[in-house]
Amino acid sequence: MMIMILKICFLLLVINYGTCAKPNILLIIVDDLKPVLGCFGDINAYTPNIDRLADKSFVFKNVFAQQALCAPSRNSLLTSRRPDSLHLYDFDSYWRSTVGNFTTIPQYFKENGYHTYSIGKVFHPGKSSNFTDDYPFSWSKPTFHPKTEQFMNSPVCVDIDGSLVKNLICPVIVESQPGNTLPDIESLNEAVNFLEQRRNSTEPYFLAVGFHKPHVPFKFPNEYLEYHPIENVSLPTNIDRPSSLPLVAWNPWTDIRLRHDIQALNLSFPFGPMPGHMTRKIIQAYNAATTYVDDLIGKLLNHVDSNTIVVLTADHGWSRGEHGEFSKFSNYDEATKVPLIIHIPGLSTGEVISDALVELVDLFPTLVDLTQVAEALPLCPKHGNRLACTEGRSLAPYMAYKKWERWLV
Numbered sequence: 001m002m003i004m005i006l007k008i009c010f011l012l013l014v015i016n017y018g019t020c021a022k023p024n025i026l027l028i029i030v031d032d033l034k035p036v037l038g039c040f041g042d043i044n045a046y047t048p049n050i051d052r053l054a055d056k057s058f059v060f061k062n063v064f065a066q067q068a069l070c071a072p073s074r075n076s077l078l079t080s081r082r083p084d085s086l087h088l089y090d091f092d093s094y095w096r097s098t099v100g101n102f103t104t105i106p107q108y109f110k111e112n113g114y115h116t117y118s119i120g121k122v123f124h125p126g127k128s129s130n131f132t133d134d135y136p137f138s139w140s141k142p143t144f145h146p147k148t149e150q151f152m153n154s155p156v157c158v159d160i161d162g163s164l165v166k167n168l169i170c171p172v173i174v175e176s177q178p179g180n181t182l183p184d185i186e187s188l189n190e191a192v193n194f195l196e197q198r199r200n201s202t203e204p205y206f207l208a209v210g211f212h213k214p215h216v217p218f219k220f221p222n223e224y225l226e227y228h229p230i231e232n233v234s235l236p237t238n239i240d241r242p243s244s245l246p247l248v249a250w251n252p253w254t255d256i257r258l259r260h261d262i263q264a265l266n267l268s269f270p271f272g273p274m275p276g277h278m279t280r281k282i283i284q285a286y287n288a289a290t291t292y293v294d295d296l297i298g299k300l301l302n303h304v305d306s307n308t309i310v311v312l313t314a315d316h317g318w319s320r321g322e323h324g325e326f327s328k329f330s331n332y333d334e335a336t337k338v339p340l341i342i343h344i345p346g347l348s349t350g351e352v353i354s355d356a357l358v359e360l361v362d363l364f365p366t367l368v369d370l371t372q373v374a375e376a377l378p379l380c381p382k383h384g385n386r387l388a389c390t391e392g393r394s395l396a397p398y399m400a401y402k403k404w405e406r407w408l409v
Helices: 002-017 048-054 070-079 105-110 147-151 183-197 222-227 276-301 360-371 396-408
Strands: 024-030 058-064 115-120 169-172 205-211 218-221 308-314 337-343 352-354
Touching: 024 276, 048 276, 048 308, 048 337, 070 105, 070 360, 105 115, 105 205, 105 360, 115 183, 147 183, 169 222, 169 276, 183 205, 183 276, 205 276, 218 222, 218 276, 222 276, 308 360, 337 360, 352 396, 360 396
Parallel strands: 024 205, 024 308, 058 352, 115 205, 169 218
Antiparallel strands: 058 337, 308 337
16 A cells, blocks of 8 residues: 555655656765755754755655775766675775676766766766766766866975874865865865856756765865854763774774874874874865865856756765774764755745655665666576666655655645
8 A cells, every 4th residue: 555655645745746848957966965954853064055955856865885985986876776786895896897887876867868977976986987977978078177186195285393294183264285176176166167057958957966065184274264163062872982892893093193283283193092182173174075065066056957966975084082982984873874854946945854764775766766767677686687777765755755745734
């Protein structure tokens, strides 16, 4: 009976949303963004633009990445297959070469009449995406990467003595940076140019924009610190490393120990705790970097037309002192839980909040169903090598049911 209700609700969704033109799709992936947003109830967040998007969207509050590491998470999201099916758990292989010629979300839309374009960090660049970001399979033209991305780990942070160092916490004056800009600003400008060029096109587009922050190092324009006074920052209640935690499950956050400001603390390896004052500064910087990206997202959304599905999510989260961790890599909620916001023009006219258990592999079949770009994706077989299939489930019937539920009220 419930299955029949969901099918009826989904049919109503398609009828109410149906337009003559195929909807455009804007997929925004924010690197290392845990759900510390105003629309997710975080009282210390300042994310007005993401919150405004949430006000007219479906907001999923119980969403998990398949693995808390960039490349395998992004490959999983974009193919709708779990890491165990892709056999990819690191950065060192390309699924088309090692496992199978599996179809990706943008590839599927490209094959069904969409112009597809990737800006910034969507696939993880490098060997895991064949040093091409999976072009030309997934994209209609080569991916745009910001020129200043090369300075990600360069000594551009001003130390207390005025020297330039590699810090974890790195508020900057944008005009003093290499190229007088920052990578995410470059990505925003490219995305705005793309949207303006496509404004009068009859060909629908699938645009994916990957913002780098709040990924470490926390390099952002220094004015965003003003939104996050240090006195407002609270320490996590679960700040201690669990005494019964198996050593194999502990990550000693080696990547941030290499930063100049963390090295100066002389922490013992691998279990030396982070001092409370530095933990507060890390949380403050993470929040400021998130506000910076929120500002860029707001500017991007100003150029999106009314026939565009907007999806905002992340590849995974990041622990900010919880369980003594300052990293991703773990299976704690802090590292695996992500935001998911889906705006459907003409349908999600008000905020609809869901606590349903959702995974990032659910996104591919959901977008196929929402756009009706082709027949619904079949489930991937346990054995075999079907190219276009899913190991997730479409959220479209559930969203239709939630909307219908509100109409009944």
